[in-house]
Amino acid sequence: MGGEMTRCLNCGAERQDEVCQACGLEPAAAELALRRKLLNRTGLFLLGAIAFVTASGRYPPLELDRILIFIGVLFWFTLSLAMWLERRALRHAEVEPLKRLYYGLIPVPWLLAGLLLLNGALDRAPFSEVRSYVVGKFAMYGPVPNRRLIVKSWRDGQTFERIDVDRIDFNQFSDGDSIDIKVKYGLVGIPWIAGVTRK
Numbered sequence: 001m002g003g004e005m006t007r008c009l010n011c012g013a014e015r016q017d018e019v020c021q022a023c024g025l026e027p028a029a030a031e032l033a034l035r036r037k038l039l040n041r042t043g044l045f046l047l048g049a050i051a052f053v054t055a056s057g058r059y060p061p062l063e064l065d066r067i068l069i070f071i072g073v074l075f076w077f078t079l080s081l082a083m084w085l086e087r088r089a090l091r092h093a094e095v096e097p098l099k100r101l102y103y104g105l106i107p108v109p110w111l112l113a114g115l116l117l118l119n120g121a122l123d124r125a126p127f128s129e130v131r132s133y134v135v136g137k138f139a140m141y142g143p144v145p146n147r148r149l150i151v152k153s154w155r156d157g158q159t160f161e162r163i164d165v166d167r168i169d170f171n172q173f174s175d176g177d178s179i180d181i182k183v184k185y186g187l188v189g190i191p192w193i194a195g196v197t198r199k
């Protein structure tokens with residue numbers, strides 16, 4: 001076996017013998033145990049991503065598209081890390097630092113989903129209504145449809161806002177229409193859209 005393998009793939013303990021002193025598994029069994037754990041955590045992570053997308057539709061943040069890009073990058077990074085880990089485990093190479101990083105990323109979509117729900121559901125402050133007009137709209141269909149009204153921004157340093165709306169609101173607005181937008185500031189300071197009405 002040589003001296004290159006220093007830690008048990010299953011429990012991470014230093015290994016002197018064939019069989020790990022800490023968990024009692026030999027290398028092939030430890031590899032299998034690690035791969036099973038990786039699969040379970042990956043499942044948990046994917047569920048978290050679904051929970052996040054659901055939460056973001058319930059109380060859509062004003063910066064929804066930027067947040068979705070961030071989640072997308074995190075998603076591919078985490079899955080690439082999982083594949084890299086699996087490949088290293090197959091070669092029985094050192095996995096401890098990568099494993100710790102990977103396990104640390106698993107709860108992130110769940111935490112962000114919880115944060116968005118908390119931000120919207122417990123936001124008891126009254127909304128403020130801003131008036132703007134529609135300059136464009138676009139929709140993306142698929143398992144998670146995305147519909148946005150692009151409106152002239154009311155904020156300093158922003159030209160446009162992309163407002164997440166449902167199918168009914170999406171269909172009733174056309175370019176140039178006046179629109180009233182109910183903006184809430186959010187319990188944890190993430191502004192979100194409580195609704196739109198047509199003038």
Ligand SMILES: [Zn+2]
Pocket residue numbers: 008009010011012013020021022023024025030
């Ligand atoms: Zn072990």
